[in-house]
Amino acid sequence: MTTSASGGPAGFRRALVRDPRRLVAILLWSVLEAAPAFLVGHAVARAIEDGFARARPLTGLAWLAALGLAWLVSAVGARQVVLAVAAVAEPFRDDLLTRVVEGALRRPLAERPDSAATARAGLQVELARDAFAAVVTTVRGFAFTLVSVVLGLLTLAPGTLVLVLPPFAAGLAFFLASLPALARRQRAFLLADEELARSMTATAAGLRDIEACGLAEREDARLARRVGAQRDAARALARVTAVRTAALAVGGWLPVVLLLAGTPWLLDGGAGPGVIVGALAYVTQSLAPALGGLVQGLGVSGVRLVATLRRIAAAAPPPPPSPPAIRPSGADLTLRSVTFSYGPHSAPVLDRLDLTVPEGDHLAVVGPSGAGKSTLAALLSGILRPGEGEALIGGVPADRADPAARVLIPQEAYVFRGTLRDNLAYLVPEATGLDAAVAALGAAGLVESLGGYDAVLDPAALSAGQRQLLALVRAHLTPAPLLILDEATCHLDPAAEALAENALAARHGTLIVVAHRLTSALRARRVLLMDGPRITIGTHDELIRVSPLYADLAGHWQPEPVS
The missing domain is CATH 3.40.50.300 (P-loop containing nucleotide triphosphate hydrolases)
Known part of the structure; x- marks a missing residue:
């Protein structure tokens, strides 16, 4: 899967860089959207240490108001990001739809899919478009949030990075390592679901003949096997999906435990209580949600995107290259x-x-x-x-x-x-x-x-x-x-x-x-x-x-x- 129509790595790159202006717009609006991720720790720390701890409530409220203003700016940036990502996802959808239509038209009449298969292919294209947009949005948001949090902790209390980054990296690596298995289980589930739908459609169309020929029990057993196969595929997918919870616990919440356990060490190093609360705000309000979004986005939308694109590629293989056109010698x-x-x-x-x-x-x-x-x-x-x-x-x-x-x-x-x-x-x-x-x-x-x-x-x-x-x-x-x-x-x-x-x-x-x-x-x-x-x-x-x-x-x- 390396062509743009199939949506492989080359297809993703093509969709993203087809119009560089859209990519630049996504990046610039993402900077505004990530503003609270950088400011939250500093604002909380300064509000406590420079404001409320010194009996200066107006100063503390001013820092919190600045954080609130950053959230308003972030909301504007998030809206523009959604619009910009949609402008990238629609041409990606068009490429896939073109692939499906061309694949169907280039097949011999006897091999062309039925209307139900064509409808399923159209639905898969829509699912792929939505999943593509979700993946782009999630990965981009995670990257900008991670950079913002690292810069925020580095400028607020560099020592906290030792407590935060190792478990976070371990949880992230654990999740990424589970993605191939998730993709395989998702594909198996899609295949089982399609096979069950196909069997149910065929059975519904032939109910009269099935009853007339006394084949009800055999047909019931056949459908029961299809239902069982779908159930087993769903259970296998659920077991692998549980890995996401473990990855989120290690990468998102273990840093909180380590920060709390390392508080005496941080205080001995000169960090005040406000700085520690600010570092906790970075982890709980920015880093953990970003990791959760990535786990949910890639674990659901990303895996679904890969599985759906493989189904589209299998149903609509790329047409063979057309031979070069030849200029006729005349008009006879x-x-x-x-x-x-x-x-x-x-x-x-x-x-x-x-x-x-x-x-x-x-x-x-x-x-x-x-x-x-x-x-x-x-x-x-x-x-x-x-x-x-x-x-x-x-x-x-x-x-x-x-x-x-x-x-x-x-x-x-x-x-x-x-x-x-x-x-x-x-x-x-x-x-x-x-x-x-x-x-x-x-x-x-x-x-x-x-x-x-x-x-x-x-x-x-x-x-x-x-x-x-x-x-x-x-x-x-x-x-x-x-x-x-x-x-x-x-x-x-x-x-x-x-x-x-x-x-x-x-x-x-x-x-x-x-x-x-x-x-x-x-x-x-x-x-x-x-x-x-x-x-x-x-x-x-x-x-x-x-x-x-x-x-x-x-x-x-x-x-x-x-x-």
Whole structure:
């Protein structure tokens, strides 16, 4: 676990230093938050020795008021620390969620987790985010408190360090040594809990069959074993967790006993009663609570974080590195014996399909609903890979072709929140000729109504047709030699569709149009008719003569008048 997505050491460092300003903010606010940890001993000692012991109550109260003011400042610092840590934890959560989603999407369909497993993975990501924030907050607070207490004791009564630091270090070391065992027990508990949940879900779904087949006793025994395994894992975790109490006793409260036992020695060394009470305040009000927070934070949140990250890593292993993209030598398309289905037991959508589309061709793809037109578009663009055979763009496997070599526009066009200029030119950031592309696609009126290129778009406020028109302008701007429109004009009126298709066909390169209207087939140079696994290709007039299906489609799919 060394990647940022898995949350290992490299992932922690990446999350913390991704934005150095946030890390600096955490450190600076932590100084304010730790102010009472440094001041508490001095304030109590001075309030006693310079104030109340000398019958100067106002002086004593002034020192205590200063300590109270330090607590107010600390509260402000603590609030800002929480906000700063949250700003670090959210990108960490996003990395984990990206890992889970990418791992699920890269798996074959047959191996993808069910919805319950996906929900558990999402819950684990949220738990990891919360645990990460708790660990960062706890460890940071402990470190600043420890430094403050050591500086406070060093400046108040250096001799007390001999009584305080050795047992404190022993308790801390004892706790840290127990963390690996805690992590193992926590992981075992999580596994047992998940297995019990999985078994209960399966049993609940099959209660009717279990009762009908007389398997109730066997199923009851199986669930009892799962419950017993979870109980045993919980008990083992509780036994190891008890180590935390012992570590806190040694590191947090043994120093108090040693300070009290060493009081005569400290008095002989010149320390006054106020100094001894101040040293006790350092231990009881700052050091012991800080150690308790660390024990609780690492012993619960830290162990949970490690166990959860391991579960996420096991459920979503890092995807294999993608092979480098290859720039095709042209925009011709070739399918050789391509077979594709959406599952190992599903009928093939395409079966041993051969197809050649020369560079510069304008091909319309037609056929009844469910014939596989969108599947063909996805194979030609490289989004899907053939189960058998190969799909090539310019002699290069479509899924390995340089993304800049083709553009696929689906039926639901993608528009993001941002300026109109950014939406139109994001495939080619340095694009010029926006006005020419907008005019060619007949989108000048839309641009004007939206407020110009620098207007900020709200995708939800755009109609489906407006989003499609913007996507078509975006495609026209790119130098990609292959454009694939998968019913990308279905929300446009016939006149706008004709203008858009003619403008895109006039570009250099190859145009594939999954037709929504017959007029798209009439404008194309060739027409590909899909009828299940079979295809027929030719001009419109040729298909009318040789294909009864196409003739029937043409009879029912009347071209709409274009004004």
